Amino acid sequence: MTKRYPDGTVAVDRLSLEIPDRAITVLVGPSGCGKTTTLRMINRMVEPSEGSILLDGMDIRQQPVNTLRRSMGYVIQNAGLFQHRTILDNIATVPRLLGWTRQKARQRAAELMERVGLDTSLAKRYPYQLSGGQQQRVGVARALAADPPVLLMDEPFSAVDPVVRKGLQDELLRIQDELGKTIVFVTHDIDEAIKLGTMVAVLRTGGRLAQFAPPAELLSAPADAFVEDFLGADRGIRRLSFFPSEGLELQTSPLIAIDADAAQLAGRADAPYVLVTDPDGRPLGWSEPDRLTAGAVDREQLIDHGRPFVPGTDSLRTALDGAVLSPTGWAVAVDGDGRAVGVVSQQVIGEAIRAAHRRVTHGAGVEAAR
Numbered sequence: 001m002t003k004r005y006p007d008g009t010v011a012v013d014r015l016s017l018e019i020p021d022r023a024i025t026v027l028v029g030p031s032g033c034g035k036t037t038t039l040r041m042i043n044r045m046v047e048p049s050e051g052s053i054l055l056d057g058m059d060i061r062q063q064p065v066n067t068l069r070r071s072m073g074y075v076i077q078n079a080g081l082f083q084h085r086t087i088l089d090n091i092a093t094v095p096r097l098l099g100w101t102r103q104k105a106r107q108r109a110a111e112l113m114e115r116v117g118l119d120t121s122l123a124k125r126y127p128y129q130l131s132g133g134q135q136q137r138v139g140v141a142r143a144l145a146a147d148p149p150v151l152l153m154d155e156p157f158s159a160v161d162p163v164v165r166k167g168l169q170d171e172l173l174r175i176q177d178e179l180g181k182t183i184v185f186v187t188h189d190i191d192e193a194i195k196l197g198t199m200v201a202v203l204r205t206g207g208r209l210a211q212f213a214p215p216a217e218l219l220s221a222p223a224d225a226f227v228e229d230f231l232g233a234d235r236g237i238r239r240l241s242f243f244p245s246e247g248l249e250l251q252t253s254p255l256i257a258i259d260a261d262a263a264q265l266a267g268r269a270d271a272p273y274v275l276v277t278d279p280d281g282r283p284l285g286w287s288e289p290d291r292l293t294a295g296a297v298d299r300e301q302l303i304d305h306g307r308p309f310v311p312g313t314d315s316l317r318t319a320l321d322g323a324v325l326s327p328t329g330w331a332v333a334v335d336g337d338g339r340a341v342g343v344v345s346q347q348v349i350g351e352a353i354r355a356a357h358r359r360v361t362h363g364a365g366v367e368a369a370r
C-alpha cells in the first residue's frame with residue numbers, strides 16, 4: 001500500500017509485505033521512514049491512499065473498525081495507560097468493553113499481571129506509582145487481555161533504560177513462545193529488531209522497503225549499502241549469534257578438581273593452564289599448574305574464567321566472547337547445571353566459525369541459536 005498525507009508527504013510508498021502468522025515481524029528503519037504509519041494502517045487508525053491489507057485473506061475494511069481493533073492488541077511507547085484507572089482496571093479495559101463481568105475481567109487481568117512478570121500486589125496502584133518498565137508491562141498485559149490473535153507494538157520499549165529494556169524483550173520472547181501471537185513490532189533499533197524478529201523489514205526514508213528477511217539473512221547478505229550501513233560495523237560478530245556452538249571440540253584434560261591429589265596434579269603439569277573446579281565440577285578459575293599444591297589450593301589466587309557457555313544452547317558468539325575475555329584465551333563450556341564439561345581455545349572456535357560460514361555459503365542455511 002501507499003500512504004500520502006493530505007499535505008503531500010508520501011509516508012509509505014508501494015509497500016508490499018506478507019507478514020507470517022504466529023511470529024514476530026519487525027519494522028525497522030530511520031526516523032520518519034513510515035514505520036508508525038504502516039502499523040496504524042493495519043488497525044485502520046490511518047487509511048491507505050492506495051492498496052489494501054488482507055488479514056487471513058480478507059480485506060480488513062470488510063469488518064467494522066471496532067471489531068477489527070478488538071482483534072488487535074496495541075502497545076505504544078510510554079504504555080499510554082489511563083492515568084485515573086488502577087493497574088487492574090487498565091488491563092481489564094478491553095474485556096469490559098467486550099461485556100465481560102467486572103469479576104471475570106479482573107480475574108483475567110490478575111492472571112495477565114503474572115504472565116508479564118508483574119507482582120499482583122501492584123494491582124490497586126495507579127500508573128504514576130509504577131516505574132517506566134512496569135508501566136510497559138501493564139501496556140503489554142492490557143493489549144493481551146482479550147487474547148487477540150494480532151499484537152501491534154509501536155516502539156514499546158524505547159523509553160526505558162537498556163537493562164529494563166533487555167528484561168522486557170526477554171519477557172516478550174517468553175510470552176510469545178507460550179502464546180504464539182502474530183506480532184508486528186516497530187523499532188528504530190536494529191539490535192532490538194535482530195533479537196526479536198522472526199522476519200525483519202528494513203524501511204528507508206520515503207517509506208520504501210529496503211529488505212525483508214530473517215535476521216540471520218540480513219546480517220549475512222544485506223541487500224544494498226543502505227541496509228549494510230544500517231546494520232552497523234560489527235555485523236560479522238553479531239551474525240555469530242545465529243551459529244550454534246554445538247559440535248565444538250572440547251578438551252577435558254585441563255580440568256582439575258580443587259581437591260585433586262598430588263598424582264592428579266602431576267598429570268596436568270605439562271598444560272599451560274588448568275581449570276580448577278569445585279568438588280561438584282563447577283568452574284572456579286584458571287591457574288598455571290605449577291602454582292597449585294595438592295590439598296592447599298588458594299581460591300583467591302585463581303584467574304577469573306569469565307562467562308562460560310553452554311554448548312548447543314549458546315551461540316558461537318557467546319563461546320567466542322568467553323574465549324576473548326579470558327586471559328588464557330580459552331572459553332569454558334558448562335552443562336545446564338553449570339558443571340564444567342570442557343574448555344575450548346580461540347583457535348578451535350575460529351575454525352568452527354569458518355566451517356559455519358562455509359555451510360551457509362553452500363546453502364545449508366543458518367540455524368537460529370539465540
Ligand SMILES: Nc1ncnc2c1ncn2[C@@H]1O[C@H](COP(=O)(O)OP(=O)(O)OP(=O)(O)O)[C@@H](O)[C@H]1O
Nearest residue numbers: 005007009011030031032033034035036037038188
Ligand atoms: N498526519 C500526518 N500528516 C502529514 N505527514 C505525516 C503525518 N504523520 C506522519 N507524517 C509524515 O510521514 C512520514 C512517516 O512518519 P511515521 O511516523 O510513519 O515514521 P516513523 O518511521 O514511525 O518515524 P519515527 O521513528 O520518528 O517515529 C514522516 O515524514 C512524517 O513527518
